[in-house]
Amino acid sequence: MRLLCTSFILLMVFGCSKSNNKRSNILDYVPENTALIIKTDNIEGLNSGINNSDFLQSLSGTTIYTNLEKQLSPLTHLNPTSELLLCFSENNTDSMHYSVITKLTKNLFLTDSLPNYTEELLKYNNKSIKKHTVNKNTFYSTIIDSTFFASSSKQIVDQVFNSSFNDDNLKKLYKASGKDKTASLLLNTKSRFAPLLFIEDSLSLNLLTEYMAIDVELNQNDTHFNGIIKATDSTKSLINVFKNTIPQVNQIQNITPTNSDGVLAFTFNNFTKFQENLIKHQNKDSLNTNTNLFNDIIEVGVIYEGENRAIVLNSIDIIATQDALLSEQTNVDTYREIDIYSFSDPGVFANTFSPFITTSNANLYCIIDNYLIFSGNTEMLQNIIANYQNKTTLSTTSYFKNNKEHLSDASSLLQIINTASLKTLLNKNIPDKTSYNIEGYNATAIQFIYDTNFAHVNGIMAKNKKRAHVNTVSEELNIKLDKAILNTPQFVKNHITNQKEIVVQDITNSLYLISNQGKILWKKQLQGPVLGKIEQIDIYKNGRLQLAFATPNRVYVLDRNGKEVKPFALKFNDNITQPLAVFDYDNRKNYRLLVTQGKNVLMYDTKGNTVKGFTFKSANSNIISQPKHFRMGTKDYITLKTENKLYILDRVGKTRVKPKTSYSYSNQPVFLYNNAFTTTTASGDLVLIDSKGNVSSRNLNLTEKHHIETTSKTLVTQSENKLVIKNKTTELDFGDYSNPKLFYINNKIYVSTTDLQSHKIYLYDSQSKLLPNFPVYGNTSIELDNIDKDSNLEFVTKGENNSILLYQIN
Incomplete structure (x- = not known):
């Protein structure tokens, strides 16, 4: 329940103390008489799991849920970067108290923006304890040997200076608990925290065993767990x-x-x-x-x-x-x-x-x-x-x-x-x-x-899913984040499972990787919004994929766990103005990363070094679309486009093709369509340039505000409410439409567009026929793919301000 999530989002502070007995593990700080320990290595994933769990949210109105959520509410601003323990214990008066233990890190808790917050430093008997009050709720904290300890009980904080946890059975279970689950629960079943699990009243968990440790995986529509029980008698x-x-x-x-x-x-x-x-x-x-x-x-x-x-x-x-x-x-x-x-x-x-x-x-x-x-x-x-x-x-x-x-x-x-x-x-x-x-x-x-x-x-x-009928579109997940979503969610490949996961950024510039079951795998704070689409590369050529992308002043390469791959992130003083372009000329994973800054381009290798052999440095004016790489026959072509010039270069940045006619160009990308470099003019004409520089143009009756997408043989255009797929025109309702997306999956073509005004997603086949049961609700363009083991396609989009919707086409 949110009591768990809110419980872990705890703490604040820095109180300074010294202890004579150095303890090597945060488990050593667990208070005496602790009946339940909840361990998590991913507080963001736990928070998301609780907020998105259909089962737990169905109980959120109960008194026990709301009372515990309120009790733990002062500690909702913790930002731990390592393992955290939440402990529940009983005292002599049968009162329940919580304690939180984690390693002290920079920015563990920031109090500057907290309303109705006060703190008081208490010093006595060589102890230093902080008393925190938030909205009339109080807790106490201290720091011992770089370990942050907080509790609702001042007495428990007092005791932690001189006592060390000595329940050997719970210690053994702690070592056996997992590290990749939403949370692990360690329970002494003789306490009042032991749940009733059996229909038969004659059976109880405390009758069955004395200790229980389970790793819990919280997903939106299911919760599964595994672990062990141990009985000493x-x-x-x-x-x-x-x-x-x-x-x-x-x-x-x-x-x-x-x-x-x-x-x-x-x-x-x-x-x-x-x-x-x-x-x-x-x-x-x-x-x-x-x-x-x-x-x-x-x-x-x-x-x-x-x-x-x-x-x-x-x-x-x-x-x-x-x-x-x-x-x-x-x-x-x-x-x-x-x-x-x-x-x-x-x-x-x-x-x-x-x-x-x-x-x-x-x-x-x-x-x-x-x-x-x-x-x-x-x-x-x-x-x-x-x-x-x-x-x-x-x-x-x-x-x-x-x-x-x-x-x-x-x-x-x-x-x-x-x-x-x-x-x-x-x-x-x-x-x-x-x-x-x-x-x-x-x-x-x-x-x-x-x-x-x-x-x-x-x-x-x-939760039992109703059987999906053929040709229906079913909502599989509705994943809620704490903050509003900044960009369009996209799929990335999990190289371990060969399935897809979701990557998205919120308005605080935090980047999330989310499993196809809705679990937040990690959250990383970035220095700015992601430009364009995130690419995946295999730097070490071992099948393990990394995420590569740019923000206005950084180029990031992140591994599967959200850690920066050295020497990245690269820092830039001048703004990066286009999405990061990733080139793999011979499909040998010798990647080139092209960074655009206004009219200048810089090329880097995967070691973060400038590629000296790339001689092109500057265009005649600002580059207005993402650089592209194409391969025709044995030759490589790199395209850069400004408002009045299209550069078609070779690998080293020298001109390979010089268009024989110049145009005033739109900001639409360059595509390779019918073996010609294809884009549009500012007035909406289609421009095609062959490998010898010959230029042809076609009037497609597009307005200045238009969009195009192509495969090698299929052209899609959208202008106002007209969507054209392979020369077949579909007149949509008047609205505010996202860029059309073109997907080529299992030898089939799909085209999508979203009316941002009426919140409707449309999906068409290659014959411009709307797929059954569309439009559906959504607020951004979509990403379409098969993300799991079944044969059905899924697509992801933004729902409400802070939610991600995952649909399945049955």
């Missing part, structure tokens, strides 16, 4: 009943009806060993009941349907299991040719499997293939039979199949619940009368897979 922690057993492949989903509220299942390869462990946990000497029924069982499940329960036994030898029921053959009903029998020992399941099973009224049963299903409700058995025969079980649903990708096939303990049961669990954890909407979360799942002395944890909470 082998008899008191329920997870240890799976010791010396092997998790089996879950099959409970194949018998669970789609209209069930949920299912709990546990597996073992050896019932005798599982039974021995469970008896120890139950503090029983032995079981008095006959358990021959379970000797060939590898999975036991409970299906939930309102207040009703059905117990499922999955047998590996159905004949032997049936033999154990020879005395239970009284037929009481038949449904769809399946016999339903009475069962005389309904308490055997609770006696044998408590606390996993507590129901004692399962006095009926039926057999379906290798499953034995027991229940006290005839209608529930009939519902299970009907859904199994109709093939409408949980395993057939799209939402379960999608969620199963985040789960292991085999588990020791598994729970899957629908939306109604999820809401029931939330109401147990959030005793709040505030209403909230979590519709669509149809198969929330958590599983535990026992290993030696610990268990792996996997979980997924995903």
Whole structure:
């Protein structure tokens, strides 16, 4: 919840102190009695994940959310550059306090622009502590050995000078936590922070284990997590009943009806060993009941349907299991040719499997293939039979199949619940009368897979996407940033996955890289707005791509993690006036970076050195469009354009082609169209120049304010409300249109334009036919590509002032 994000956006300050005991890790500063530690390496990604999570935002109106958000609000101006820990602890009066720990860095917190802010320096007993008050909310901070520590409790800050965190179990879990997730949660389950996870009231997380560490990935429509639980007491922690057993492949989903509220299942390869462990946990000497029924069982499940329960036994030898029921053959009903029998020992399941099973009224049963299903409700058995025969079980649903990708096939303990049961669990954890909407979360799942002395944890909470119909356009993501968006979002390639990600800049000149799931991977402050489109290059020729671009006074090359590649960024005193041009003459990754400053051009190599062999230095006047490189046959051509001259140069900057006619040119780019250098005049005529300098022009009836785009054989023009694709004219509604974009994908041509006045995006094919279900909402031109593993195309645009929209064409 934003409590997390707002929580991490914390801190302020600098208080100076010295400690006699030097501590090497920020974990050493965690306060005593800490019950929950939240760790993040990417506070911007966490903040974005919380703000964009459909599930968390649906809970944002609850009292617990708003109260915690308010409590943490004074600390919303922290700018950490490294790992940050947010700790929650309880004191003797059962009050909750938070603490924040991170390394002290420059500009960690700037207070100059904070309204209603005061601070007071407290000095005593060789301690130096700052008291901060923002809008009547107070917290305290100090600095010890270059570590910034802040807390809502002055007592906790006092104690951090002389105490060091000594919970060895949480320390071990901390070392095992990941570094590339939205956040990691380290939890002592004996505290009040331990959530209720199970439908069965007899089960609880603190009964299952003592410690839990999970790495959480927050996306817009799903949250998935994985980690471990660890129990130090082998008899008191329920997870240890799976010791010396092997998790089996879950099959409970194949018998669970789609209209069930949920299912709990546990597996073992050896019932005798599982039974021995469970008896120890139950503090029983032995079981008095006959358990021959379970000797060939590898999975036991409970299906939930309102207040009703059905117990499922999955047998590996159905004949032997049936033999154990020879005395239970009284037929009481038949449904769809399946016999339903009475069962005389309904308490055997609770006696044998408590606390996993507590129901004692399962006095009926039926057999379906290798499953034995027991229940006290005839209608529930009939519902299970009907859904199994109709093939409408949980395993057939799209939402379960999608969620199963985040789960292991085999588990020791598994729970899957629908939306109604999820809401029931939330109401147990959030005793709040505030209403909230979590519709669509149809198969929330958590599983535990026992290993030696610990268990792996996997979980997924995903909003079920409605099945997209063919030829529809669906909104996949709506990513909100803290600040307004400055430029048009674009796609860049992730060289690790070969999928696409989104890069965009906000009005503070911060650049973001965002995954195709909507997660902010990093944010970097730039010295100015990005000029034009960001290019990707492979400086080291190893398949790893970098981002290359210019701002008015810098040329940047950033690696995958947003770090500057040395010797970049290059700094310039005079303004750069056109987007950075990147040339790769022979496709050998010997890149040339062309920087335009008014009428001057400078060429650099990837080591930041000026290319001395490039002799062209200055045009006759300011260059009005981005320099371009073309290859025809074995020859290279570089084009530069001013208002009255087109330069066509060779690699070293000497004139290769001299146009035989001069024009007054527009600011439109130069293209290679029909083997001719093509652009337009200021009055809207099309100009074509061949490799010998011969010039031809065509009157296209364009106005002075026009745009062109071309491929090698396709020409697109836009003038006022007329869009022309391959000589086919489409008259649009009158409006304020962005530059048309031309995309060539999978041997198909697409042309887009956006009416910025009416906020409508249009997308046409090569025959000037509008694609089905367009126009759609948007506020900039688009970038179109296939960004993920499926075959559908996606496009990105700006939505509201601070949001990015990602659409999919189905």
